[in-house]
Amino acid sequence: MKAMGVALAALAVALPVAAQEKPVVLRVSTMLDGRGHAVKDQRITVEGGKITAVEGKAGGATSGAVYDLRGLTVLPGWIDGHVHPTYHFGPDGRAEDKTETPQQAAYAAAANVWITLLAGFTTIQSVGSPDDKPLRDAINSGALPGPRILTSLEPFFSTKPTPEELRAAVRQRKADGADLIKIFASKSIREGGGQTMSDEQLAALCGEAKVQGLRTLVHAHSSQSIQAAVRAGCSQIEHGVFATDEDLRLMAERGVYFDPQAGLVFHNYFDNKARFLGIGNYNEEGFAAMEKAVPLAIDVVRRAWRTPNLKMVFGTDAVAGAHGHNAEEFIYRVRDAGQGAMDAMVSANSLGAQAMGLGDRIGAIAVGMDADIIALDGNPLEDITAVRHVVFVMKGGKIYKNEATSHSGK
Numbered sequence: 001m002k003a004m005g006v007a008l009a010a011l012a013v014a015l016p017v018a019a020q021e022k023p024v025v026l027r028v029s030t031m032l033d034g035r036g037h038a039v040k041d042q043r044i045t046v047e048g049g050k051i052t053a054v055e056g057k058a059g060g061a062t063s064g065a066v067y068d069l070r071g072l073t074v075l076p077g078w079i080d081g082h083v084h085p086t087y088h089f090g091p092d093g094r095a096e097d098k099t100e101t102p103q104q105a106a107y108a109a110a111a112n113v114w115i116t117l118l119a120g121f122t123t124i125q126s127v128g129s130p131d132d133k134p135l136r137d138a139i140n141s142g143a144l145p146g147p148r149i150l151t152s153l154e155p156f157f158s159t160k161p162t163p164e165e166l167r168a169a170v171r172q173r174k175a176d177g178a179d180l181i182k183i184f185a186s187k188s189i190r191e192g193g194g195q196t197m198s199d200e201q202l203a204a205l206c207g208e209a210k211v212q213g214l215r216t217l218v219h220a221h222s223s224q225s226i227q228a229a230v231r232a233g234c235s236q237i238e239h240g241v242f243a244t245d246e247d248l249r250l251m252a253e254r255g256v257y258f259d260p261q262a263g264l265v266f267h268n269y270f271d272n273k274a275r276f277l278g279i280g281n282y283n284e285e286g287f288a289a290m291e292k293a294v295p296l297a298i299d300v301v302r303r304a305w306r307t308p309n310l311k312m313v314f315g316t317d318a319v320a321g322a323h324g325h326n327a328e329e330f331i332y333r334v335r336d337a338g339q340g341a342m343d344a345m346v347s348a349n350s351l352g353a354q355a356m357g358l359g360d361r362i363g364a365i366a367v368g369m370d371a372d373i374i375a376l377d378g379n380p381l382e383d384i385t386a387v388r389h390v391v392f393v394m395k396g397g398k399i400y401k402n403e404a405t406s407h408s409g410k
């Protein structure tokens with residue numbers, strides 16, 4: 001058995017290399033590089049899951065397969081910094097189905113990540129659930145198709161623990177395999193969004209996470225909770241519906257990332273109201289609060305992109321019903337909140353990668369980066385609804401979707 005184990009281990013290491021031994025060339029007429037540049041007429045060479053060359057017309061490897069993506073817009077796979085990949089509607093159609101089996105829940109999560117990948121999202125950050133861990137590990141091992149997942153595992157909600165207990169819990173989360181720490185510093189928007197965690201608790205959580213080399217994403221709606229999280233040294237603020245101009249400037253000054261939502265999360269709740277109503281704070285009062293939040297959310301995104309040096313990343317807060325529709329958030333941002341389309345793309349490419357500490361691996365089409373590449377039928381710089389038409393998806397050099405291209409070679 002031991003010898004077999006060794007042989008299998010060797011095989012596992014050798015396989016990805018064997019699968020990628022021939023280069024793949026993508027012929028491209030319009031490319032967004034993920035860093036804010038639009039480039040014409042390129043040949044992208046992919047080998048061993050990485051981008052090995054990006055050259056003008058005459059370039060590119062001479063052997064291997066050639067995919068003709070001319071006429072499309074080619075860009076790095078998108079990064080969604082705030083997703084709940086395990087959230088789904090149960091067999092009875094409701095967001096919480098107590099008759100559901102763990103097997104049904106697991107398949108639903110697998111379906112969520114599959115449609116998310118097909119929608120052009122090659123990396124997502126889950127914030128979070130303990131159920132993410134086997135999902136993340138199955139995808140990252142190549143066993144299951146889906147976006148690369150980073151997860152916080154169980155978020156920090158409770159205001160009961162002492163700062164010392166919270167520090168210990170952060171260390172435990174790291175030992176359990178969390179990629180980041182998620183904290184609730186305020187109530188839900190359905191309950192007014194006021195601060196919950198004390199300043200001391202936030203300082204303990206974000207301070208210990210920093211010591212452990214983990215980023216901290218903080219759910220915060222009220223101005224007070226945003227300021228408390230920023231002053232506690234946390235890495236990123238989520239939502240921020242009630243953020244003032246002063247809060248936005250403070251985030252910019254301290255280099256804190258901001259991840260507001262302009263529409264998808266709210267409209268998904270409204271479209272699926274009957275499936276949520278009656279569960280926890282999904283009551284009529286909660287829905288009324290969300291209706292009121294819509295114009296505020298658009299306004300905060302509009303003020304955020306206008307705030308000098310504020311790093312506004314892309315995160316949809318996709319829950320049950322929204323998976324695979326993540327790109328709709330780009331449309332709310334550009335059409336309703338007035339953000340430039342190129343800026344919106346960069347927020348989900350190089351800026352999103354940088355916020356995750358993966359800026360040297362993903363989020364750009366450049367030599368040495370992971371080959372996470374998508375193509376749209378249409379140009380989002382001319383018409384933002386092109387983000388709905390993802391026709392080609394490559395992640396780590398492997399093609400998962402190819403609906404509009406001809407290809408030649410072997």
Ligand SMILES: [Zn+2]
Pocket residue numbers: 082084127317
């Ligand atoms: Zn969320």
